[in-house]
Amino acid sequence: MGEEVLEKNNGLKKWWTMLRPHTLTASFVPVTLGTAIALPVGDLSIPLFLAMLIASMLIQIATNLFNEYFDFKRGLDTSESVGIGGSIVRDGVKPKTILRLAYILCGIAMLIGVYICIESSWWIAAAGSVCILTGYLYSAGPYPIAYTPFGELTSGLFMGMFIIWISFFIQTETLTAGCILISIPIGILVGGINMANNIRDLDGDKKKGRRTLPVLLGRPNAINVLAVLFAFSYLWIIGLMLFRVESAWLLVVFASLPKAIQATKLFRGKTKAIQLMPAMKATAQMQTLFGLCLSLGLVLDHLI
Numbered sequence: 001m002g003e004e005v006l007e008k009n010n011g012l013k014k015w016w017t018m019l020r021p022h023t024l025t026a027s028f029v030p031v032t033l034g035t036a037i038a039l040p041v042g043d044l045s046i047p048l049f050l051a052m053l054i055a056s057m058l059i060q061i062a063t064n065l066f067n068e069y070f071d072f073k074r075g076l077d078t079s080e081s082v083g084i085g086g087s088i089v090r091d092g093v094k095p096k097t098i099l100r101l102a103y104i105l106c107g108i109a110m111l112i113g114v115y116i117c118i119e120s121s122w123w124i125a126a127a128g129s130v131c132i133l134t135g136y137l138y139s140a141g142p143y144p145i146a147y148t149p150f151g152e153l154t155s156g157l158f159m160g161m162f163i164i165w166i167s168f169f170i171q172t173e174t175l176t177a178g179c180i181l182i183s184i185p186i187g188i189l190v191g192g193i194n195m196a197n198n199i200r201d202l203d204g205d206k207k208k209g210r211r212t213l214p215v216l217l218g219r220p221n222a223i224n225v226l227a228v229l230f231a232f233s234y235l236w237i238i239g240l241m242l243f244r245v246e247s248a249w250l251l252v253v254f255a256s257l258p259k260a261i262q263a264t265k266l267f268r269g270k271t272k273a274i275q276l277m278p279a280m281k282a283t284a285q286m287q288t289l290f291g292l293c294l295s296l297g298l299v300l301d302h303l304i
Contacts, residue, residue, distance in 0.1 A: 018065070018068070018093060018098070019061050019064070020061070020064045023060065023064060023193070023284065024057050024060055024061070025284055025287060025288040025291075026060060026155075026159055026160070026190050026193055026284075026287070027053075027056035027057050027059065027060040027159060027163060028053065028056075028057065028288075029186060029287065029288055029291030029292065029295075030056070030159070030160055030161075030163035030164045030167065030183075030186055030190070030291070031049070031052050031053045031056050031163060031164075031167045032053075032167075032291065032292065032295050033164055033167075033182070033183070033186055033291050033294060033295045033298075034052075034163065034164035034165065034166065034167025034168040034171075034179070034183075035049050035052075035167050035168070035171060035295075036294075036295040036298040036299055037164070037168050037178070037179050037182055037298060038167075038168050038171035038172050038179075039298060039299065039302040040302055041171070041172040041174075041176075042171070042172060044171055045119070045170075045171060047119075048116060048119055048120065048170050048171060049167075049171070051112050051115055051116050051119075052116060052166065052167050052170060054109075054112060055109045055112040055113055055116070055128070056163055058105045058106070058108055058109040058112075059105075059106065059109050059131055059132055059135055060135075060159065061102075061105055062101075062102040062103075062105040062106045062109070062132075062135060062136075063135035063136075063138060063139075063159075065098050065099070065101055065102035065105070066099075066102050066135065066136055066138065066139045066140055067138065067139040067146065068088060068098050069088070069095055069098045069099045069102065069139075070139040070140050070144065071139065072088045072095055072098075073095070074208075075208075106132055106135075106136075109128075109132065110128070110132070113125060113128045116128075116170055119170070120169070120170040120171075120173065121169070121170070121173060123169075124166060124169070124170060127162065127165075127166050128166070130158065130162070131158050131159070131162055131163070131166075134154060134158045134159075135158075135159075138151070138154065138155070146210075146212075147209075147210045147211060147212070148211055148212070149211060149212060149213040149216055151194050151198065151212060151213065152191035152192070152194045152195045152198075152213055153191060155190055155191055155193075155194040156187040156188055156189075156190045156191025156192075156194070157187060157191075159190055160183070160186050160187035160188075160189070160190030160191065161180075161183040161184065161186070161187035164179065164182075164183040164186060164187075165179060165180070165183060178245060178246070181240060181245055182240065182245075182246065182294070182298075184236060185232075185233035185234075185236045185237060185290070185294075186287075186290070186291050186294070188229050188232065188233050188236075189229070189230075189233055189286070189287040189290055189291070190287065191229070192226055192229050192230065192283060192287065193280075193283055193284050193287055195213065195214065195222065195225070195226050195229070196226065196263070196267075196279060196280045196283040196284075197280060198212040198213060198214045198215075198222075199214045199219060199222050199223060199226070199267065199276065199279075200273050200276040200277065200279070200280055201273060202214045202215055202219055202222070203271070203273070204273070213225075219271065223264070223267045223268065226264070226267070226283075227264045230260040230263070230264065230286070233290065234253065234254065234257065234260075237250050237251065237253050237294070238251075246297075246298075246301070247297075247301045249297040249298070249300045249301040249304075250294060250297040250298070250301075251297070252293045252294075252296055252297045252300070253290050253293045253294050253297065254293075255289065255293050256286055256289035256290040256293055259282060259285050259286040259289055260286045260290075262282050262286075263279055263282035263283045263285075263286050266278050266279035266282055267279045
């Protein structure tokens, strides 16, 4: 069998691929969940929800673009690289175009953030700035977070839990223990998407000197850890129900369990990056289904 290669994208597909649209669930789900948690507290502001959603997605895209640019500058991406990027090395987009677009999207997100602050609290400016700075430092700076074992923790905390907390706070002007507890499994699963990406890239990262968590653990152990994170997320929901933090409606998250099992199986026995792409996709889908089902459970609990 011949080597599989990724085709060059052209036209609108090139620009669409550059945005990495299938990664945006990592920002869409936390905003939706944070808003759903706020339902019992009071009336929701749809404009604030939409503003938060757009701002979060813009920051996510900007983070992806910073990653694209700085990986290229450090020589990590080549035309043979397998991944969700490749706009520079395969599709011919100029590096400066990628960087400028990332800065523009951050600027737009900050302008939207001003509106959110006016309608809620100026404390959001500090929280939002931390999220934008983290997105930049994930790939940039002398010690990029993406090159360390802390990438999963950082993405889970700032692109998962933080976004849920902010989305809840702008609707309620408070932060409750219940919100924090419900945010934990989503933070774990957002970090899981990052781990899936690093498992796929393990061999290339190791050659380039990156010290990601999967590089330190080794592929089999990293896959086992990812499976444990999946299992812990479901067990956490059961715990919230047993300790009466939330109702049994949250058990609808188990509708996403088959996708978690599928993702784990797709990682087993494979080592080539191109072979692991379906496993990465399944991991992102699992996080999306889990988060949306969790949001649905909160909505049903509020309405019924």
